[in-house]
Structure formats: structure tokens, C-alpha cells
Amino acid sequence: MEISAFLLPKDQVAYITSSISMLEAMEQLEQHYYSAIPIIDHEGKYVGTLAEGDLLWKLKNTPGLSFDNIREVKVSDIQRHVHNESVYIKAQMEDMLTLAADQNFVPVVDSEGVFLGIIRRKDIIEYYTRNITD
Structure with a gap:
């Protein structure tokens, strides 16, 4: 089965651009209760x-950085430690299980x-649970 049937479209997902500030990114995470959020560039x-x-980690490892000046740091300047691999829209659900083990989405x-x-990982797990029990 193609993954497109399980897609939560971009217009229903919170995401950020690489050009926004660290403060704006924090606000987006807080507003949507996310622990991680997709980043897109100016071309989408x-x-x-x-x-x-x-x-x-950015706060800890950047001398002089505090909540008072995080507006000056761009998302593109923050080192990312999590690598959420993307998949092509025509991929099959079978390709998703390995990724879902390590990624929330x-x-x-x-x-x-x-x-x-x-x-979402939840949708992948539900798909496999239905197919295992059927």
C-alpha cells in the first residue's frame, strides 16, 4: 500500500522555515506541543x-547565549542531532516500519x-496492528 493514504498534509502540520529565529522555533514547538518539528527552506x-x-544544546554550548538574545540565532545556525529521514510520496508502507522505530513522524x-x-508513527503502528490481527 502506498503511504499517500496515510499522509497528514502540509496544511495540517506545523513546520518551520530555516530562516526563522530560535525564539520563533521554540514558540512553534510550545504552541503545538511538539518535541520536534520539520524544517523547510525558502523553496519549500x-x-x-x-x-x-x-x-x-545550542543554549548550553554557545557562550553568551541566553533567553534574552535567542531571537538573534537563526534555525539554520542550530546543529541538529536528530536525523528524521524523509520518504518519497510513492513509497510503500513496508518501507516505513524501520523509520517509525526511530522517528515520531x-x-x-x-x-x-x-x-x-x-x-505519524501512530498511524504506521495502527496499520501494522490491523494487518497482523486480521
């Missing part, structure tokens, strides 16, 4: 995932790498 292409831990892209949305 998926470039990675920003996790709460990435923000904490799997970013989905088109043939140009443009971010289309995500597939």
Missing part, C-alpha cells in the same frame, strides 16, 4: 527536523524534495 524543500534537545516529499506532509 524539507531540510531536516529541529528537536527540543537541539535548542538546549516521517516527513514525506515529492520527487523534487518539496515537503508534502508527514506520516
